[in-house]
Structure formats: C-alpha cells, structure tokens
Amino acid sequence: KSEQFNWDDYLKETESVAAPLHCFRQSRIPPTNDFKVGMKLEARDPRNVTSVCIATVIGITGARLRLRLDGSDNKNDFWRLVDSSDIQPIGTCEKKGGMLQPPLGFQMNASSWPTFLLRTLNGAEMAPAAFFRKEPPKPVPNCFKVGMKLEAIDRKNPYLICPATIGDVKGDEVFVTFDGWRGAFDYWCRCDSRDIFPVGWCSLTGDALQPPGNDVSITKSSAKIQSSPSKVTRRSMQSPQKSAPVPAQRGRKPGRGKPPGQSAV
Numbered sequence: 001k002s003e004q005f006n007w008d009d010y011l012k013e014t015e016s017v018a019a020p021l022h023c024f025r026q027s028r029i030p031p032t033n034d035f036k037v038g039m040k041l042e043a044r045d046p047r048n049v050t051s052v053c054i055a056t057v058i059g060i061t062g063a064r065l066r067l068r069l070d071g072s073d074n075k076n077d078f079w080r081l082v083d084s085s086d087i088q089p090i091g092t093c094e095k096k097g098g099m100l101q102p103p104l105g106f107q108m109n110a111s112s113w114p115t116f117l118l119r120t121l122n123g124a125e126m127a128p129a130a131f132f133r134k135e136p137p138k139p140v141p142n143c144f145k146v147g148m149k150l151e152a153i154d155r156k157n158p159y160l161i162c163p164a165t166i167g168d169v170k171g172d173e174v175f176v177t178f179d180g181w182r183g184a185f186d187y188w189c190r191c192d193s194r195d196i197f198p199v200g201w202c203s204l205t206g207d208a209l210q211p212p213g214n215d216v217s218i219t220k221s222s223a224k225i226q227s228s229p230s231k232v233t234r235r236s237m238q239s240p241q242k243s244a245p246v247p248a249q250r251g252r253k254p255g256r257g258k259p260p261g262q263s264a265v
C-alpha cells in the first residue's frame with residue numbers, strides 16, 4: 001500500500017463513487033483566500049451563536065481561516081471558510097444596528113468590555129470587505145446516497161479534513177463516517193453543512209487531506225498488523241478507543257450504515 005493517499009486509486013480499491021458536486025453547499029471552484037494572519041473581522045461566537053464578536057485571523061489553511069475571538073483564550077480557536085456566513089467585515093454588526101459582544105469566556109471583567117473593544121480595534125488591520133465571499137446556495141434536495149465518498153471536517157479535530165463515507169441518510173441529514181476510524185469520529189450533519197466537501201476539494205485548496213485511519217478492514221489485516229511492530233505502534237497511537245471511546249457511536253442507528261472501518265479496504 002503506497003503511503004500517499006490518492007482518491008482515484010482509493011475509489012477503485014473501495015469500489016465506491018464520489019458524491020456528486022451538486023450535493024454539497026460548496027462552490028464548484030473553492031473561493032480564493034486573500035486573508036492575512038493578524039487581520040480582524042466580525043465572527044459569530046461558535047459557543048454562543050447569537051453573539052457577534054471580534055476575531056483575529058490566527059492562521060490560513062486552504063479556503064479556511066483559523067480564528068480566535070479577541071478577549072478569549074487560545075484553547076477555543078475555530079475554522080471558517082472565507083465564504084462562511086459566520087464571518088463579516090468589521091462594522092457590519094453596527095451598520096445593522098447590532099452590538100458587538102464579548103466572547104463566551106471573556107477573560108476580563110465584563111465591565112471592561114467597552115474599553116477592551118476600543119483598544120482591540122484601535123490601529124487594527126481590518127480584513128477588507130472584498131475578501132469575504134458570498135455563501136453558496138443550499139443544495140436541495142438531499143441527494144447523498146449511502147456509500148458515497150467525500151472529504152469531511154473531523155469535528156473533534158476541526159483543522160483536519162479526512163476521507164469519509166456517507167453511512168446513512170435520513171431526511172435532510174447525512175451520517176458522515178470516517179474511513180479507518182471505527183466510528184470514533186462519525187457524526188450526523190445536515191446535507192447543506194459547510195463541513196463536508198466533494199472529493200478533490202483539498203487538492204484544489206492546497207489543504208492537506210488526512211489519509212484514512214489504520215483500522216481499515218480490521219478482520220482482514222489483523223494478522224498483518226500483529227506481525228508488523230511499526231504498524232502496531234501507529235495503530236495503538238491513533239486508536240480511536242483511546243482518544244474517544246463510546247460517545248462517538250451515539251446517533252448511529254443500529255443495523256443501518258456500514259461500519260466505515262470494514263467498508264474500506
């Protein structure tokens with residue numbers, strides 16, 4: 001097995017198909033990312049979604065920004081696409097008659113917020129309005145089918161985009177299963193979620209697509225794994241049981257949807 005992950009080979013190996021582009025709420029050509037580290041913008045607080053806060057661009061990855069809310073800690077960074085409706089230029093909130101809020105977990109006394117806000121915006125480099133892209137329209141209806149392949153954000157490690165398979169479909173929702181991780185990272189999301197991407201997305205944006213986990217075809221390759229010490233180490237280090245035991249199975253309906261580990265070879 002070659003170390004470099006290649007979708008064409010992988011789709012053949014797994015005898016599966018990529019979910020069609022029109023199923024996703026993503027632009028056909030990923031939006032260009034002109035943002036620079038240090039720029040400030042307004043962002044919806046992911047932990048308190050009715051609040052609009054000031055955020056700073058901490059990093060750039062493909063079509064996404066790594067964001068940190070001003071006045072918050074460095075443990076709650078989040079990632080947003082440049083065409084996300086969760087971000088907007090500074091001034092937008094006020095223009096709409098809203099008020100900028102301190103983030104959940106604001107590290108200072110709440111009474112110091114107005115002063116903090118003035119200071120944080122003073123002399124700040126504000127991201128130009130032209131850098132924000134329009135969010136693509138919602139795809140209707142849900143056209144995903146069980147077994148289709150995609151690239152999806154690992155919500156437990158949101159900087160990672162990984163190969164995934166549709167494990168189940170129910171109404172407007174899909175069950176995203178991560179190949180080779182035995183269900184530990186799987187989740188249900190709406191079919192118009194901004195966290196799922198068509199096959200090939202990462203190669204277009206320059207993001208590093210994570211290779212599938214090592215728990216591929218547990219039964220078939222178990223003998224091989226035992227005989228190879230390096231594999232045992234890698235496997236146990238990444239073992240989903242260690243990092244995330246039972247809760248990942250929540251929401252998974254018994255009987256339906258292939259266990260991702262076993263479906264991929």
Ligand code: MLZ
Nearest residue numbers: 154162178181185238243
């Ligand atoms: N090294 C971490 C990341 C796993 C990422 C899985 N993505 C589907 C772990 O083993 O928990």
